[in-house]
Every structure is written in structure tokens, then in C-alpha cells.
Amino acid sequence: xxxxxxxxxxxxxxxxxxxxxxxxxxxxxxxxxxxxxxxxxxxxxxxxxxxxxxxxxxxxxxxxxxxxxxxxxxxxxxxxxxxxxxxxxxxxxxxxxxxxxxxxxxxxxxxxxxxxxxxxxxxxxxxxxxxxxxxxxxxxxxxxxxxxxxxxxxxxxxxxxxxxxx
Amino acid sequence: xxxxxxxxxxxxxxxxxxxxxxxxxxxxxxxxxxxxxxxxxxxxxxxxxxxxxxxxxxxxxxxxxxxxxxxxxxxxxxxxxxxxxxxxxxxxxxxxxxxxxxxxxxxxxxxxxxxxxxxxxxxxxxxxxxxxxxxxxxxxxxxxxxxxxxxxxxxxxxxxxxxxxxxxxxxxxxxxxxxxxxxxxxxxxxxxxxxxxxxxxx
Numbered sequence: 001x002x003x004x005x006x007x008x009x010x011x012x013x014x015x016x017x018x019x020x021x022x023x024x025x026x027x028x029x030x031x032x033x034x035x036x037x038x039x040x041x042x043x044x045x046x047x048x049x050x051x052x053x054x055x056x057x058x059x060x061x062x063x064x065x066x067x068x069x070x071x072x073x074x075x076x077x078x079x080x081x082x083x084x085x086x087x088x089x090x091x092x093x094x095x096x097x098x099x100x101x102x103x104x105x106x107x108x109x110x111x112x113x114x115x116x117x118x119x120x121x122x123x124x125x126x127x128x129x130x131x132x133x134x135x136x137x138x139x140x141x142x143x144x145x146x147x148x149x150x151x152x153x154x155x156x157x158x159x160x161x162x163x164x165x166x
Numbered sequence: 167x168x169x170x171x172x173x174x175x176x177x178x179x180x181x182x183x184x185x186x187x188x189x190x191x192x193x194x195x196x197x198x199x200x201x202x203x204x205x206x207x208x209x210x211x212x213x214x215x216x217x218x219x220x221x222x223x224x225x226x227x228x229x230x231x232x233x234x235x236x237x238x239x240x241x242x243x244x245x246x247x248x249x250x251x252x253x254x255x256x257x258x259x260x261x262x263x264x265x266x267x268x269x270x271x272x273x274x275x276x277x278x279x280x281x282x283x284x285x286x287x288x289x290x291x292x293x294x295x296x297x298x299x300x301x302x303x304x305x306x307x308x309x310x311x312x313x314x315x316x317x318x319x320x321x322x323x324x325x326x327x328x329x330x331x332x333x334x335x336x337x338x339x340x341x342x343x344x345x346x347x348x349x350x351x352x353x354x355x356x357x358x359x360x361x362x363x364x365x366x367x368x
Contacts, residue, residue: 040170044178051182055189063198067324126198126324129334 002066005128006136010143013056013079020084035089042090046102049090052082053106057113059124066127100155107147114140199336202322203351210347214320216313218277220306221293223286232346234271235364239339240323242280243292248337251354252276255339257296258357260303268344268368269361274303279314279325280333281307321348343367 002008024032039045055061056075064071091099116124117137123130187193191208195201205211213228220226228236239256241249256274264270276292278284284292284307293305308314318325325335341350341363349367352360 039174040168040172041174043171044174047175047178047182051178051185055182055185058190059197060195060201061189067198123199123334124197126336127326129326129328 004135005062005125005132006139008062009136010139013075016076016079017053017084017087020080020082021088022084023080024085024088032089036093039086039090042093042098045086045090046094046098049083049087050102050106052078054109056083057109063125063127100151103151104148107144107151110140110147111144114138114144198322198324199338203338205322206348206351210343210345210349211320212347213342214313214316216317217309218275218304218306218313219286219289219309220300220304221286221290221298222300224304225309226304226306228275228342229346231273231275231342233344234273235268235344235368236273236275236342236346237339237360237364238275238277238321238342240277240279240318240321240325240335241292242278242333243284243288244280245332252337252339253292253296255354255357255360256298256303259360260299262357262361263302264361267365269364272302272361272364274298276303276305277317278305278307279318279323279335281311281314322351341367 001012027035036042036045056079061071061075065075066072094102114137117133117140119137120133123133125133128136190196191201191204195204215227215229218226218228228238237256237259239252241252243249253276256276259272260274263272276298278289278292289305289307293300293303296303298305308317317323321340323336323338325333328334338351338353339355339360340348341352341360343349350363352363355363
């Protein structure tokens with residue numbers, strides 16, 4: 001999976017996050033509640049998820065995962081446990097505005113990174129070819145646009161539905 | 167936001183700042199290429215003893231050159247792009263060295279990582295293309311795969327095959343100090359700038 005930069009970033013990493021998400025929902029509800037209480041609410045877990053995912057967006061972290069076994073192990077543990085799991089625990093407890101904030105921030109970050117990867121005059125990862133980087137950048141922008149459209153559509157549909165007297 | 171949530175968030179931010187500080191060498195290196203450059207400046211690195219064969223058929227190791235400053239670059243002779251710029255840079259360097267000072271003793275070493283194709287004849291042909299002075303500039307290859315891997319590892323050079331039977335690799339020049347330690351890695355720079363770097367390193 002890691003042979004392609006795009007698949008590494010846009011399939012493997014999201015799958016690891018999804019694994020953590022599923023793990024959180026598999027926990028007994030009282031455990032979930034206990035973890036939330038421990039953090040005092042949804043804000044701290046969301047911060048953990050944002051910052052941990054930010055770390056794995058660094059080209060250096062991606063390179064390290066390919067060349068250093070310890071970094072690879074860290075990637076396989078922190079993406080589920082520090083991104084997927086805390087996000088799942090807190091997502092439903094965030095206000096709609098906070099959810100919109102987190103989501104649009106994520107989408108715009110993805111778009112900016114994608115644009116950087118596409119137009120950087122150099123390779124940012126030593127383990128990947130330059131055209132792999134451009135390919136990954138293109139997919140990041142496609143996913144960002146799709147992610148934003150999906151969110152906008154969901155929001156509009158929700159607003160429309162709320163106006164509906166039915 | 168309750169006090170518990172606020173303090174938990176603060177702890178998270180502080181921990182993250184520490185992790186990012188550690189993971190980027192103090193917010194200096196966000197790519198692996200910058201990281202390897204920062205690392206050798208902070209802590210010059212000794213090089214492994216690897217047998218090299220040059221364009222004249224001479225066997226040597228980088229340690230044999232210790233005492234003089236050395237600049238090392240990595241190439242493969244079939245390369246039609248950046249390796250030619252690296253070759254042109256060494257050509258300019260060998261022709262613009264000063265008569266005095268550490269840089270007057272500078273040794274240039276071009277190392278090929280393409281063991282399958284680059285035999286002595288290929289190295290000799292490539293050296294000829296740039297009019298390499300064999301007393302100053304050795305165009306060489308490790309004698310075996312094991313030596314090559316040790317060398318790439320020590321320099322932090324990563325070579326990956328591309329779609330057209332060539333390779334992509336870090337494009338950089340590697341400066342060894344007079345103890346033979348890797349002490350500075352840089353982009354292709356004007357010769358004058360590299361010469362002043364060499365003088366400063368010794």
C-alpha cells in the first residue's frame with residue numbers, strides 16, 4: 001500500500017483512522033463516557049486528533065515511516081488511537097458549529113497541502129518520485145473539493161429539512 | 167468550557183508542541199532532506215570504510231583522503247538530468263580552486279550507485295565527459311552491493327528506480343571535514359560559495 005504515495009496518504013492512513021473510530025464505537029458505552037469525562041468534554045480529544053493528524057501530514061513523518069521501523073509502528077498505533085478514537089468519542093458531542101469548523105479546516109488544509117505537493121519545484125519526500133507527489137497532490141485536491149461539497153450539501157439539506165413544516 | 171476541559175486541552179497543546187519540537191529538530195526540519203542536513207551540521211558523522219574503485223582503476227576509501235577536505239556527490243552515468251548538473255558543478259569547482267588555503271587541497275569524489283551498469287569503463291567515459299583531473303576528481307563506485315548500502319545509509323541518500331529504467335535520488339553535495347566526517351550537505355551552489363564553505367569547515 002505504501003508503494004504509492006497517494007495510496008499511502010489517502011487510503012492507508014484514512015483506513016487506520018477509521019480503525020480507531022470503529023474501535024471507539026466498539027467500546028462499552030460506559031467506557032466511552034468515562035474517557036470523555038476524563039477529558040472534561042469533547043474539546044481536548046478533538047485537539048488530540050487534529051494535532052496527531054497534522055504530525056502525519058509532514059513529509060518527513062511519511063519518509064520516516066518508510067525508512068524506520070519505529071516510525072512505522074508509531075504510525076500504526078497513533079493514527080487509530082490518537083486520531084480515530086478521540087474523534088469518534090467526541091464528534092457527536094460537538095456543537096454543529098464546532099463540527100463545521102473542524103471539518104472545513106481539515107478540508108482547506110488538505111487542499112492547500114495538495115496544491116503544495118502539485119506545484120513544489122522539488123521532491124518533499126525522499127522515498128517517492130516527483131510525479132508520485134504531483135499525483136498525490138491532485139487526489140488531495142479532488143478529495144478536498146468532494147469533502148467540502150459533501151459537507152455543504154449535508155448542511156443545505158439539513159437547513160432545508162428544518163424549514164420543512166413536515 | 168469547564169476547568170477540566172480547559173486544562174486537558176492545555177496539556178494536549180503543550181504535549182503536542184513538545185512532540186513537534188522533537189520531531190522537527192526544533193521546528194527546523196519538516197522534510198527528511200532538511201532533517202539529514204540539520205543532523206550532520208549538529209553532529210558531524212564518521213563515514214564507513216568502503217572500498218571504492220575509480221575511473222583510473224585505483225582502489226581507495228574515503229578515509230584515504232582524510233586530512234584534505236572532500237566533496238562527495240552521488241550519480242549514475244546513464245542519468246540525463248540532475249547528474250549532469252552535478253558533473254558540471256565539479257568541473258567548475260576543479261577549475262576554480264584557489265592556490266592557497268584549505269580549499270586548494272580539495273578532493274572531489276563522484277560516486278555511482280548503479281553497480282549493474284557503471285563499470286570502470288563507464289566511469290572513465292563519464293569522467294572524460296567532464297575532463298576530470300584524476301589527481302583532483304575521482305569518479306568511483308563501491309566494489310560491492312554491501313559497501314554501496316553502507317555508504318548510502320551513512321550519507322542518508324535514498325535511491326529509487328523510476329519508470330524509465332533510471333533512478334531518482336537526493337540531489338546534493340556532501341562536504342567532509344579534514345577528519346573525514348560528513349559535516350555539511352547543500353544544494354548545487356555556485357563554486358565560490360562551496361569553496362568558502364570548505365574553508366570555513368576546516
